[in-house]
Amino acid sequence: MQNQIALVLDFGGQYKELICRTVRECNVLSIIKPSDITIEEIKQINPICIIFTGGPNSVYLEDSPKCDRRVFDLNIPLLGICYGAQLIAQLLGGKVEKCDTSEYGETECFVDTDNDLFKGLDKEQQVLMSHTDRITILPSGFKLLAHTKDCPIAAYGNEEKKVYGVQFHPEVEITLNGKEIIRNFLYNISKASGDYSMDDYINSQVESIRKTVGNKRVLLGFSGGVDSSVCAALLAKAIPGQLYCLYIDHGFMRKDETAHLKKTFENRSINFIPVDASSRFLEKIEGVSDPETKRKLIGAEFAKVFEDEALKLGNIEYLAQGTIYPDVVESGKNKSAVIKSHHNVGGLPSSLRFEGVIEPLSGLFKDEVRKVGEILGLPDEVVHRQPFPGPGLAIRIIGEVTREKIDILQRADVIVREEIKKSGEKADQYFAVLTNSRSVGVVGDFRTYGYTLAVRAVVTSDFMTCEYAKLSYDLLSRISQRITNEVKEVGRVVYDITSKPPATIEWE
Numbered sequence: 001m002q003n004q005i006a007l008v009l010d011f012g013g014q015y016k017e018l019i020c021r022t023v024r025e026c027n028v029l030s031i032i033k034p035s036d037i038t039i040e041e042i043k044q045i046n047p048i049c050i051i052f053t054g055g056p057n058s059v060y061l062e063d064s065p066k067c068d069r070r071v072f073d074l075n076i077p078l079l080g081i082c083y084g085a086q087l088i089a090q091l092l093g094g095k096v097e098k099c100d101t102s103e104y105g106e107t108e109c110f111v112d113t114d115n116d117l118f119k120g121l122d123k124e125q126q127v128l129m130s131h132t133d134r135i136t137i138l139p140s141g142f143k144l145l146a147h148t149k150d151c152p153i154a155a156y157g158n159e160e161k162k163v164y165g166v167q168f169h170p171e172v173e174i175t176l177n178g179k180e181i182i183r184n185f186l187y188n189i190s191k192a193s194g195d196y197s198m199d200d201y202i203n204s205q206v207e208s209i210r211k212t213v214g215n216k217r218v219l220l221g222f223s224g225g226v227d228s229s230v231c232a233a234l235l236a237k238a239i240p241g242q243l244y245c246l247y248i249d250h251g252f253m254r255k256d257e258t259a260h261l262k263k264t265f266e267n268r269s270i271n272f273i274p275v276d277a278s279s280r281f282l283e284k285i286e287g288v289s290d291p292e293t294k295r296k297l298i299g300a301e302f303a304k305v306f307e308d309e310a311l312k313l314g315n316i317e318y319l320a321q322g323t324i325y326p327d328v329v330e331s332g333k334n335k336s337a338v339i340k341s342h343h344n345v346g347g348l349p350s351s352l353r354f355e356g357v358i359e360p361l362s363g364l365f366k367d368e369v370r371k372v373g374e375i376l377g378l379p380d381e382v383v384h385r386q387p388f389p390g391p392g393l394a395i396r397i398i399g400e401v402t403r404e405k406i407d408i409l410q411r412a413d414v415i416v417r418e419e420i421k422k423s424g425e426k427a428d429q430y431f432a433v434l435t436n437s438r439s440v441g442v443v444g445d446f447r448t449y450g451y452t453l454a455v456r457a458v459v460t461s462d463f464m465t466c467e468y469a470k471l472s473y474d475l476l477s478r479i480s481q482r483i484t485n486e487v488k489e490v491g492r493v494v495y496d497i498t499s500k501p502p503a504t505i506e507w508e
């Protein structure tokens, strides 16, 4: 039986995946299509509702994205968000103009709760506003449903037509009850039955992988992290025996990582192929201290090693990658600015001739990937493993990377991870960073000149933003004492108290 579908029409907004994710969390399948989708295609999809995303344009400009007006004749419930809300208002005869005062950020919004969209909510809501245009005249037949200090029309609706618009962004966490509003739209207005779950996601991916791959073979770049492990498990379920997991140890792994991975994955129904390439990588980045250059060189070398090793395996038709949605955004594939080059997105040599690339997790956020892993029965320590960057410890060693520095960082990093884990204090990702600064200290009667080691611990659910973890002083003291006692090359331990933005989680 087909799942009910919420169709998300993309008008260029940066939060479209968050809309989809929120809809999925409300147990409704969501799919994104471009705003210029045809009416015939919409009819074929047969959605229970349509959501118009936000977007950076102004609806009153000639070349701004529009949609087929006949979408209003389909009698399908509609929700417009930000640009989407303005577009609906304009297309139905209302007016949109530039604001006297733009609104950005957390805003207090006063809502009319006597309607299906805001039913059950308090009359005052914290919402995220981000707009320079606003609706000034509503189309006839539409009711004002919310306002803020600077935005007289913050939400509107027509209960009979089941068409609604919100100027704010219900899909982001800043809008505290945003999910409730979307749930109301899905269940009160669009009569969703809540027939979608992560099991459906897995089943549809399994089906689609089988259909694509047939009886051919698939090569997965396997790092042992959550993403590639879940990807491996998903592929192993879809095409047991046809999956080759190539694990390249670039020498920048955490302490005893390779041995641990071998033990965890060797006996599974995948073809596990570990390769020690540490000398090649170290040689490549010898003397390099610029972070982007390091990332690029490691990425390029990774591609070469991958190519060499893949060629040894003979002709494998498909390539699989454990790319997840935040990787796609932050690598600039989604028209956002490039922040860091993530080496697991793109970058493989064209000489490797694959018939296609399979990325079954590319629409999911980290916590959703973990859920998929849990359902697939992966052990807890794998599913709840912290993310680890592709270039590994090389980007946690500031400046030049040497074997000695890797060894120092590996030993200090184990202590950081052991102590934070043992404490049970709240942190979603934590590790050590070896800075390139050395400082003077004293041990016994002797002067020392050791490395400064930074401890990084963050709280986050999506790894796209984070707050630094408020670890207790006791815990920080224990970490500091153990590191300075057990890792003699480190003379000073500091704690990174920066959130993201403005910092990133990794230091390079």
Ligand code: XMP
Pocket: 330, 340, 341, 342, 343, 344, 387, 388, 389, 390, 391, 429, 463, 464, 500, 503, 504, 505, 506, 507
């Ligand atoms: P940043 O440093 O961009 O990190 O705030 C966000 C999350 O992504 C991880 N990270 C990477 N993951 N390849 C990856 O697969 C990479 O090149 C990479 N760089 C950063 C980082 O550990 C954090 O969880």
